[in-house]
Amino acid sequence: MIIEKIAESKFNDSVFDSKVFGKNFTDHMLVAKYKDGKWDEPKIMPYGALEFTPAAMAFHYGQAIFEGMKAYKNENDEVFIFRPDRNFERFNLSAERLNMPTVPEEIFMEGIQTIVDLDRQWVPKNYGTSLYIRPTMFATEEAISARSSNEFMFVVLLAYAPAYYDKPLSVKIADFYSRSAQGGVGFAKCAGNYAASFYPTQEAQKDGYDQVIWTDSIEHKYIEEAGTMNVMVRIGDKLLTAPTSERILNGVTRDSLLTLAKDSGMDVEIRPVAVQEMYDAYKDGQLKEVFGCGTAVVVNSYNAVGFAEERAPIEILSDEESFASILKGKLRDIQYGLVEDPYGWRVKVGK
């Protein structure tokens, strides 16, 4: 690995005062190029602009995937990354579906270890804050012909992630637009899935909702996931979530919460969740909680669900009663190193 350090760090403590997510990049980025069937030596260099022609294939044919994970610092200034092995696996699964080369473990895992270690002063310590890690790969060949690119770039960016203000959101259940098709790319973390979701999300916002819960594209009868979150539904004291599939991203947070829920004796069912079942439960007063989960927010409760034209308010339960709050607390305590990590989810950075 080639390391070209920044002449003078941009870091100062006011970095951690920012409230903006995804804009405050650290001193360095990691770049590795793929050409002629192989990866060159990865290079860590100062974060900044590179040269691309507007004919770079990613701009035209969208071969682009990414991942998102977080690093946390504990009281002893030790830095840990949460379950990076899962993101590494998913990244290469996305790569295969998008017909891109996979990234070897030495580049992905060691690259991330090295750059996070180098920029470790950018990892904040406050509960709720973290350093966001964004590995990404996109097509760079200079060609406007609709085929797979022969050249790619793998990049790791790091940005300060401020505490997410945990306001409950309202969500509309999709009854016209779709996020993914059977036999499509819904399970992949590819660029095109996000672009396709912005317009329907904006339409939902015009109707007074914050986000969309996607449903199956065939009949809009079963819920799938939300914008950048998997979705969990509590009916009575049962916690339900859709099985992952070719249409649903296999979320790391979802998996972690399911493990924590089962291990704390909650009644968990992984099976298709019908919109009608949710609606009936709402009418019966049994729709106790609906919440999204993902790396960015960890857990986000919904205080209203839009069933077609009907807006169903959901009372936010107290922290003691809410499955969302209980699970979020358990997960964050592990992430921040406040409790034992019986699952081996935390991976230490550096010596």
Added chain:
Amino acid sequence: MIIEKIAESKFNDSVFDSKVFGKNFTDHMLVAKYKDGKWDEPKIMPYGALEFTPAAMAFHYGQAIFEGMKAYKNENDEVFIFRPDRNFERFNLSAERLNMPTVPEEIFMEGIQTIVDLDRQWVPKNYGTSLYIRPTMFATEEAISARSSNEFMFVVLLAYAPAYYDKPLSVKIADFYSRSAQGGVGFAKCAGNYAASFYPTQEAQKDGYDQVIWTDSIEHKYIEEAGTMNVMVRIGDKLLTAPTSERILNGVTRDSLLTLAKDSGMDVEIRPVAVQEMYDAYKDGQLKEVFGCGTAVVVNSYNAVGFAEERAPIEILSDEESFASILKGKLRDIQYGLVEDPYGWRVKVGK
């Protein structure tokens, strides 16, 4: 419009000897930037690299759309673009679905007029060759947060398009993978649609086919379109093609061929075409032709169609008998200015 001309043209006649599509760019490109809710003055400048950070949103969330059209030169060195108004309309339709700003006519149409005029020596004269025009727009804001970008770049690239060697292709009818969902972005010419198609196409190639004919994502019962072509099917003497929909790109070539077919008295039906109907016709010896149509190839006949595990060969008809050849000839004669253009499809460039 700001025009910064290249110091010395790269053009020489050997440019037209190339057999490669999408790699031979002309001297100039057009660039316009969108920020703070408005477009700045477009600039024509020498084709080449610009600076982007790897955090440019297009690389992460895929807000990226494009168009493709062609310019032709006649014997009198006059240059014509084929139906650019249709591409302009479709570009802005794609922009809306991808939650991107629309591009005003002055920038899109006048920009293309001006740059093609400036690089007119790059427009070839040989029947079958042309200058390919690629307008594209993508998200440039430096932010890794899953939402619409606030900054975009509109670019027009020009590249020499050599004569397409008109070898018949074989196609597999999709029975597992899908290109687009109901309520999705199939009708938009957005980057993600192409990236999603490369892997299934590669799988079809492993089975000995060149391309995929996509089918509805629900049951794979009705054909939709091919990689970068709409599809027409001739059963007996009837020419069939699927209606355009939210899942199918509304091709300019498709529309032009349908007009030519109707006006030459062919029996044309625009309606869903079932895979089973094609298969039954094949068994009855009535599946006379299947062909793709699009700007790049104009018309491309298929000499084999894969129905699940069965490869159905299709005899290529003589130029006199083939609807594909007859229509292709009629369309190209108009494009190259060899016959009158009763439809007003050709738009002259420059004075």
